[in-house]
Amino acid sequence: MRNGSNFLKTLGATCGAVLGLLAIGAPAHAANPLEMNFWLSGPKYDGRVAPCEAALPTISHDFQEKESTFWNSALTITGYANIHEIAFRPWQSDNIPRRYCTGSVMVSDGKVRTVNFSIIEDGGFAGYGQGVEFCVVGLDRNWAYNPACRAAKP
Template sequence: MRALLKSRTKSAAAAVFGALLGFLAFGEARAANPLELNFWLSGPRYDGKVAPCEYALRTITYQFRDKESTFWNSSLEITGYGNVRETAFRPWQSDNIPRRFCSGEAMLSDGKVRAVHFSIVEDGGFAGFGQGVEWCVVGLDRNWAFNPACKAAKP
């Protein structure tokens, strides 16, 4: 009987302590003070230096071959590019992440020419280091990531 009484007392004390801790942690939400705003919440600073369209072609070729062989069991590869051009640079507000949007034509190993739309993103590489590339080959967006017809890959 004594052990039961002690365990109930301990569990009641633990519940009160947990409730007190929860109240203190989530009790009141306050805005950042001026010191925090000036030093700790400054946010990223972008230079707007984004590589030209030709920079991404090698990456697209490699990633396309990897995606097709790994996920779709296909031997398709991009063998060449043509008519590569910039379609937009920072098309939205200036405080957004800088992007260069490009389009072109990709010759595939099956002999077909398909449109390719891509963007080069400042600090868009792995874990935010380097420039990242997002791309879509029209007609081969098998997982519909940029559907319909790669429209979401354009500005």
């Protein structure tokens, strides 16, 4: 039994030494042109982002779903006013294109609040379609865009 144990220790040490030499023996090389261009094209953003008004149905639906699911609230958005763009691609051009918008919403509790939102190219589920991120001032209960939804702006 002792000979088998010694053999395994020796085999393990030898394999470790061989793997260590292989790891430090070969230098790393840069990708060749085929490797750089074959299925590694990266994202191609066109800057085609819908206008601000296109996001309003999504905001209404997601707001109602969030309020009822997470906050046990019956609040809904009943109307919009003064929706306008405040920025489009505010950073350098190689970032994901976003259109930032703001406006007023009437909530079912009778209060008028400000909504800040962005429409993101290829920001939908699994990168398909446009995504929408929004924040209604005064109803950011988990403080995701705190303070006062400022983080939802550019």
